[in-house]
Amino acid sequence: MRVVIAMMKHETNTFSPVPTPIERFARGQALPFYGEEAYRAYKGTGSGIGAFIDIAEEEGWEIVTPIAANAWPSGLVHDDAYRQMVDAICQAVEQGCDAAMLDLHGAMVTQSYEDGEGQLLTRLRKIAPDLPIATALDMHTNLYEDIVANSTIVAGYQTYPHIDTYETAMRAGRPLVRVLKGEVIPTMAWGNRPMLPHVMRQGTDDYPNKDLQTRTKEMEAGEALAATVFTGFPHADIQNAGLSAVVVTDNDMAKAEKLRDELLDTAWGAREAFVYRIEPLETSLARAKTVEDGPVVLLDHYDNAASGGTMDTMTVLGAILREGLEDVAAFAIHDPEAVQQMIAAGVGATVTVSLGGKIDMPSINLKGEPLEVTGRVKLISDGQYRNLGPASKGVLMDMGPSVVLDTGKVEIVVISRHQEPNDLGCFLSLGIDPRTKRYLMLKSRIHYRAGFKPIAKEIIECAGTGVCTSDYDQLEFKNVRRPIYPLDLINEPG
Numbered sequence: 001m002r003v004v005i006a007m008m009k010h011e012t013n014t015f016s017p018v019p020t021p022i023e024r025f026a027r028g029q030a031l032p033f034y035g036e037e038a039y040r041a042y043k044g045t046g047s048g049i050g051a052f053i054d055i056a057e058e059e060g061w062e063i064v065t066p067i068a069a070n071a072w073p074s075g076l077v078h079d080d081a082y083r084q085m086v087d088a089i090c091q092a093v094e095q096g097c098d099a100a101m102l103d104l105h106g107a108m109v110t111q112s113y114e115d116g117e118g119q120l121l122t123r124l125r126k127i128a129p130d131l132p133i134a135t136a137l138d139m140h141t142n143l144y145e146d147i148v149a150n151s152t153i154v155a156g157y158q159t160y161p162h163i164d165t166y167e168t169a170m171r172a173g174r175p176l177v178r179v180l181k182g183e184v185i186p187t188m189a190w191g192n193r194p195m196l197p198h199v200m201r202q203g204t205d206d207y208p209n210k211d212l213q214t215r216t217k218e219m220e221a222g223e224a225l226a227a228t229v230f231t232g233f234p235h236a237d238i239q240n241a242g243l244s245a246v247v248v249t250d251n252d253m254a255k256a257e258k259l260r261d262e263l264l265d266t267a268w269g270a271r272e273a274f275v276y277r278i279e280p281l282e283t284s285l286a287r288a289k290t291v292e293d294g295p296v297v298l299l300d301h302y303d304n305a306a307s308g309g310t311m312d313t314m315t316v317l318g319a320i321l322r323e324g325l326e327d328v329a330a331f332a333i334h335d336p337e338a339v340q341q342m343i344a345a346g347v348g349a350t351v352t353v354s355l356g357g358k359i360d361m362p363s364i365n366l367k368g369e370p371l372e373v374t375g376r377v378k379l380i381s382d383g384q385y386r387n388l389g390p391a392s393k394g395v396l397m398d399m400g401p402s403v404v405l406d407t408g409k410v411e412i413v414v415i416s417r418h419q420e421p422n423d424l425g426c427f428l429s430l431g432i433d434p435r436t437k438r439y440l441m442l443k444s445r446i447h448y449r450a451g452f453k454p455i456a457k458e459i460i461e462c463a464g465t466g467v468c469t470s471d472y473d474q475l476e477f478k479n480v481r482r483p484i485y486p487l488d489l490i491n492e493p494g
């Protein structure tokens with residue numbers, strides 16, 4: 001038995017000015033991981049591809065890993081990058097295999113395709129019409145027919161922050177093993193509702209997504225081989241952006257459709273609770289000052305690198321500095337230029353840098369606005385660390401050359417590669433213990449909860465600026481299907 005196992009992941013923010021060439025998929029290497037390297041990089045990790053490798057090894061299968069490519073969210077994936085990744089997977093399947101297990105995202109938009117994953121699966125299906133294919137997806141999948149029609153089993157994350165990447169791949173891969181043994185015949189029903197849940201309201205600690213995900217787990221414990229609600233990724237102006245569901249049953253389409261409809265109807269009924277209400281930044285910071293006990297998380301959620309943010313807007317950090325908040329650690333400002341300037345100055349040097357604001361954001365009519373900051377270069381690092389978990393435990397992260405700039409009141413982490421703060425390791429690896437700080441400014445939306453919610457005394461959401469804005473009025477939607485809630489106030493599903 002020979003199985004092709006591959007990873008190709010990107011969440012595309014079509015409003016993001018950050019480019020997505022093949023190098024962005026490299027995670028600190030010159031290129032993505034190919035062949036044996038892909039196996040070595042992810043074997044034994046808490047990743048989806050790691051789970052697929054574990055399944056295949058348990059079964060004693062021959063494993064082929066053509067590529068493991070994973071990039072931080074950003075703008076449209078460049079066509080040549082997409083072609084390289086897809087070609088690698090297709091060539092491996094062309095060489096002959098008995099099954100494929102794919103660790104994909106589900107919200108990849110390329111310069112040419114709205115549905116990068118669907119196009120890949122369509123090509124694979126042409127090459128191997130009967131190949132059993134397990135597809136593991138992110139909860140932010142914007143689901144298309146081609147993904148479902150050309151997979152044998154589809155399963156997506158049931159947690160946000162995503163701490164079940166490994167388990168999700170198990171939920172897709174284990175039923176595939178049963179398919180190969182002739183034990184089950186999967187039937188899949190998918191569908192969507194015209195709704196665009198705000199990312200800030202999608203966390204699985206909160207109603208309504210908590211309840212929806214609980215129900216998918218109940219279905220899997222009983223009637224379904226796999227059940228998934230995708231909350232969708234709204235910062236993609238494409239036809240099928242938004243909430244969807246897919247249910248896989250054993251040879252029972254009617255049951256799959258019934259369970260799918262239950263999930264979609266429940267989500268639609270809760271649509272108002274998926275709308276995020278914005279608090280003005282001044283109000284948020286005034287509240288922050290009144291909290292006695294730390295750490296208080298100041299969440300700069302309009303500029304999240306794990307949703308396509310430039311990670312260099314200075315609005316929230318600027319307000320923190322202006323308001324004179326003390327004992328703050330900030331993660332992070334992406335500014336390779338400032339990093340090089342501070343490395344040249346050396347540890348201990350006092351520097352004045354023009355920080356952040358290097359990237360314009362034409363989709364929201366904003367120019368990058370740097371902020372002049374003076375401080376001491378406290379620490380210089382290569383920016384590599386392994387996640388402590390629970391998110392992607394053991395996976396090597398790479399912030400690129402990184403510096404801690406200490407203004408006396410605020411320790412600002414400045415990095416050269418995008419990295420969302422979702423793990424305490426991002427601070428600990430730079431000599432900052434986040435548990436001892438009064439305030440933590442984090443450029444994140446929901447993922448910070450994985451590492452930081454357990455240590456946070458209070459969370460204060462700060463409306464800054466950026467292409468991950470939680471204010472849909474700042475985004476010009478041209479391609480998403482209309483009407484769609486809450487862009488259009490509709491009462492019945494279309």
Ligand SMILES: [Zn+2]
Nearest residue numbers: 138139140162
């Ligand atoms: Zn996601």
